[in-house]
Amino acid sequence: MEKDNYSFLRREMVRSQISARGISDPAVLKAFSSVARECFVPEPLRSEAYEDRPLSIGYGQTISQPFITALMTEHLKAGPGDKVLEIGTGSGYQAAVLADLGCRVYSLERVLPLAERAKHLFSHLELDIKVKVSDGTLGWEEEAPFSRIVVTAASPRIPEPLLDQLALKGRMIIPVGGRFEQSLIAVDKSEDGAWVSTSLCGCMFVPLIGEYGWQEDTDDG
Numbered sequence: 001m002e003k004d005n006y007s008f009l010r011r012e013m014v015r016s017q018i019s020a021r022g023i024s025d026p027a028v029l030k031a032f033s034s035v036a037r038e039c040f041v042p043e044p045l046r047s048e049a050y051e052d053r054p055l056s057i058g059y060g061q062t063i064s065q066p067f068i069t070a071l072m073t074e075h076l077k078a079g080p081g082d083k084v085l086e087i088g089t090g091s092g093y094q095a096a097v098l099a100d101l102g103c104r105v106y107s108l109e110r111v112l113p114l115a116e117r118a119k120h121l122f123s124h125l126e127l128d129i130k131v132k133v134s135d136g137t138l139g140w141e142e143e144a145p146f147s148r149i150v151v152t153a154a155s156p157r158i159p160e161p162l163l164d165q166l167a168l169k170g171r172m173i174i175p176v177g178g179r180f181e182q183s184l185i186a187v188d189k190s191e192d193g194a195w196v197s198t199s200l201c202g203c204m205f206v207p208l209i210g211e212y213g214w215q216e217d218t219d220d221g
Contacts, residue, residue: 006038009050013037017052018070028074031100037066039121040093059111061206063091064152068203072173075186075200078103078148085143085165087136087174087208088152092118095129098150105129106143108136110209137210139165146170154182154205159212163187163195175205179214 014033023029038049040063045055054062073094078084080102086095089109095118098105107129109115115133122129132140136151137159144165151162151174158174166172172187184200207214 006036006049010037013050013066017067021067023067023070023074025074027079027101028070031073031097032066032070034100035093035096037063037093039125040091040096057091057114059114061088061090061111061114063093064205069094069097071201072150072152072184073097073101075184076148076150076173077171082147083143083145083167084148084150085140085146085162086150086152087139087162089115089118089131090152092121092129094150094152096122096125096127099127099129103148106140106146107131108134108140110135135210137161137208137212141165148172149174151175151208152205153208153213154179154203155208155213157212158185158187158197159208159210161212163189166195168193173200175203179207180204 038046041049041055054065057063082103084098084103084105086107089107095105095107112133115131119131139161145167146165147167147170149162149166149172154175166189168191170189174185175182176185177183182203184203186198186200187195189195209216
């Protein structure tokens with residue numbers, strides 16, 4: 001597909017899937033208009049990169065529906081200079097959007113081939129995004145605190161290490177709930193270290209595997 005066609009599909013995605021559903025932050029709309037989503041989709045699926053649905057990226061993982069990524073980005077309220085921890089690098093698309101917003105992005109991925117693929121892509125796109133292969137539920141302690149944390153997989157609870165690594169007056173966006181149905185939660189940490197959570201909407205993400213998330217091959221509970 002020609003580059004101009006992708007540009008047209010990107011503009012249509014922003015217009016019909018994102019802006020039309022209430023995403024209004026100009027910086028967020030600009031980032032989604034700028035980042036070439038097709039670069040983050042496996043080659044056989046690139047013609048579907050701007051469709052209104054998640055797509056498989058291999059290893060049991062997906063690149064989220066564009067609207068969900070935009071919704072999480074808008075609610076994260078991140079901007080230039082914010083130090084952001086992303087849990088679940090996946091395709092790298094969310095991290096690239098945050099970088100386009102001017103954030104300093106640190107991303108954790110437990111699946112080595114996905115992390116290596118994202119590192120290569122970030123280098124190719126000249127994006128200064130730090131990637132580490134690790135259990136995302138443990139966070140990135142040596143780089144903490146983070147003014148923003150975004151979790152792109154669903155946890156049965158809010159992992160304690162992520163709460164500890166969230167800066168005072170910081171915000172975290174995370175899907176919390178069961179294996180197949182969750183609520184998207186905003187967590188705000190006050191100046192005295194207390195935190196409050198707010199449910200934003202229902203959602204469905206792949207499970208967050210790790211010490212403070214889901215264990216592999218276990219039942220709910």
